[in-house]
Amino acid sequence: MNCLCETGQTNNLKLEGDVGADPVWCKECGCNLEVEDFDVSEALVKKLFEWSSSYGLWIDWETDTLRQNGLLLENKFNQIGKLLVNELxxxxxxxxxxxxxxxxxxxxxxxx
Structure with a gap:
């Protein structure tokens, strides 16, 4: 995968949610990587994007406050992420x- 590391490639990845970003990152340089560049199934790509797009549902962005049950929503997000990293x-x-x-x-x- 092309990234900003000195060699321009990495095999050390992290799966992490963020607003408006693909969920796969270089663990070394922090570069956001495109999920479509990986040789994975369309079904997994879809799951990764659905999971990624749910990042921050526990935050009311208009008031910049935690939504009711926000900690539970974030915990569910993290549980799904753990399953997805295994699938990936x-x-x-x-x-x-x-x-x-x-x-x-x-x-x-x-x-x-």
Whole structure:
């Protein structure tokens, strides 16, 4: 995968949700990578994009506050992410090391 690392490629990935970004990143340089560039099934690509698009549903962006049951919503998001990182690893095989980075933003909003 092309990234901003010195070699321009990486096999060390992380799966992490963020607003408006593909969910796969280079773990070394932090470059956001396009899911479609990986040799994975369309079904998994769809799941990854659905999961990614649900990032932040626990936050009311208009008021910048945590929604009711926000911690539970974020926990569910993280549980699905753990399952997806396993699916991604199975489809990619030994070519990549993949780490799941759970969201912790609800905890931040809960302290406000």
């Amino acid at each position: 690893a199975m489809e990619l095989g030994d070519l990549y090391n993949i780490t799941f980075i759970p969201s912790t933003s609800a905890r931040f909003y809960a302290t406000l």
